[in-house]
Amino acid sequence: MTGQTNINKKNIAVIFGGRSAEHDVSIITAHIPIIQSLLAAGQFDVWPIYISREGSWYCNKEMNDLAYFKQDDFKTRLVKQKKIRILFDNGLKIIWPGIMSKTIQIDIAFPAMHGTFGEDGSLMGLLRMANVPFVGCDLFASVIAMDKVLTKQIISIEGISVVPYVWFTKNDWEKNKDIWIEKIFKLKWPLFVKPVHLGSSIAISKVKQKTELENAIKVAFHYDDKILVEESVENLIEVTLPIMGNNELRLAAIERPLNKTEFFDFSDKYLSAGGKKSGGVNSYYSEIPADIDKKLAEQVEDLGKRTYRALGCSGIARIDFLIDADTKKIYVNEVNTLPGSLYHHNWKKIGVSGVELVTKLISLAEENFIQRKNITYAFNSDILKKAGGQKNQNN
């Protein structure tokens, strides 16, 4: 640990794991680069809060080491761990119950949870209730970004292009399949079928033939009750742009994933990174900066900033784009409010180290928290006194 600023270290809770299909990805993001960078910075006392697949909360500093989660007997060890309790009492406190009970006041929370019950706004809601500063996007942006349809609807209103699509719920589909099939047939094929709320490209299928459609929809409904069917951009240039900031935005490099398969699925994103263990979840198959012409790059950057603002993002987010190589038309595909491993490999390339990245995100979280504090949520009135009683008098 660095020792240049050992006194008065801030207590940072890195929250990861969770009841999500992206549980394991979250463990990686939490460690590479978040915990490693926080430890390297030397200014923080890092408390790793791990939420199991079952939803139990644990905190033990041994969990600051990624190796803890790779142990063969990990589950046995976890069972022996004491589950923590959380307390909302003038901020967020974590408590290890028992005879030797211990309580820690958390100064800042660093959510590192992908997908459901974390990135989808659930955790942000909890942290807002706790009245503790937290890193990254707030509740509203997280909720919208987690829903691919809501994202498309909102940014369309702002005049940002999205690929033509149809969406429906499981109930809609079961009630009147034919209407939806008819609508889908009006789209330009091939198509993509996606669960609306899932990240990391889980359960996404590319449908080229009509016979494949129903099965793809079935797969998507296995993971979500709302799905999206959208046109595929052929001759595709897929790029992504990580952005950081609250009011003043800083852009990372435009990055082009170099797909191995036809589209970028879960195994491409997280399992094929190969060789380099320390690279986080996505370091090896990208072109940084993307080799696209300057004008196109400027448009991507402009659209990126507009999308970030339209959704009310703060802290950090990553905007994914689809570019039609023939027409040069750019579509915003989706917004990710917790980029895997914070896309630290990209930030590093443009001169932002892991330590600089996490410390900047923490200062943005504090800035946001102060802004939120200045908003009046409470309103004193005598309505409660008047309730019931007064009505009776009037009667």
Next chain:
Amino acid sequence: MIKKWLSRYNLHYPRFLVYMLQVSEYNIRDYFNWYHKAKNFSNIEQRKRLVKTPKSFFLLTATWIILLFTLVIDFLILRFIVFPFRYILFFLILLSIPYFLAYIIIIPLFILKIFIQMPIEYLIIKKTRQILKNHKAIKIAIAGSFGKTTMREILKTVLLEGKKTAAPPENYNTSMGISKFVKTLKGDEEILIFEMGEYYSGDIEKLCDLVQPDIGIITGINEAHLQKFKKIERTIKTIYELSDFLGEKPVYINGENELARKNAKPNHIIYSRDGIGDLKIKNQKTGLDGTSFIIIKNDKELEIKSGLLGLHLVGSLAVAADIALNFGLTFEQIKNGVSKIEPFDHRLEPKIDNAGVITLDDSYNGNPDGVKAVIEFLAGLKNCRRFYVTPGLVEMGEQTEKIHKQIGKELAKAGIEKTILIKNSVTPYIKQGLKEAEYKGEVIWFDNALTAFAALPYLTVGGDIILLQNDWPDQYQ
């Protein structure tokens, strides 16, 4: 405090004692130096693990037998001896077992050494001496406080261009190491190169007696191993045992090193980055892509380029060129040979990662001259952030404070942006040196090297240079 004291009573304690003997190369003095300083025995095997060899197995078994035997005696006292304070005696013995073990472990080591190791080694060395005596190759011996392995590898690579040359691998620089290497010789070698390790007075003389060298090279003398030699005069005398043995035969002396140069005799050949006698060198340049210079001899010029980093190596390359010319190699062969030399493992060895961070691994370089040369190299690198990472140098004896303060001053002078120091007994002196020289960069402290290494990828960005200077084995704190 109590936790540290209790760490002596863990079940791995006997293993840790054997491990420390092993990393101290079974040198009793080094082992006790470590033992008397060690306070916490809970995590001794940090950098390496105990290597299972017949010797370590024997010692570990013997230690456990002694331990169990002592326990049995202790319980017998409790059971059979009628003594008013027998419980106190029992606990006193029980508590003192770890201390007792740390010393008693020497007895099986001595038994092993006197009755098995020494007779075997005597026979092996006798055979080696005989083989080398009959071997027709010209023998080159390299001695010095630093730079021996680099010189050996440079010489070998260059001479291989025209002569059948062989040299021991790794750090085979003791009688037994050399014997191991000699066993592999085919007999048709024309040149043999030996590196001579010096730890105590008389070491080089013994090795000269074994190898019978024809040519000597003294790469430099400094405070490395001063803790063992106690006085620098003793180091000088030991290294110059090579020159004493060779008498009038050729001895190359590194003129860039003050102590080596001052003690040189008139018949010695002085080399430096400017050349050797009538072999002149000009246009020396160095950078991250290597080192280049021009050799001039008998009005003939030859441009040479090597992958090695740092101008301090030009002198060693010049020695290789001079010896090669004397052996009849052509300019072209020398050029080819030098171009084949790549940076050696952990000796200013450049590595670049995916993000474009360049790490210069100089973790085998732990001597003041080497450090000075590396900082000089870093000073020449522009338009990048430079991270200098070090735990300091070991075995500097009474010169520890002076040498480390000097390192701090040199870092400040070179304008290094970030100095990363590992907390131990010597790095505060580097900090002091930095402060005295009004260092403008940032000093970052880490508890140990492993946490520093883990943090480096998160402290750096593309284009940064990280210099890893020296590495401390577990026996130093």
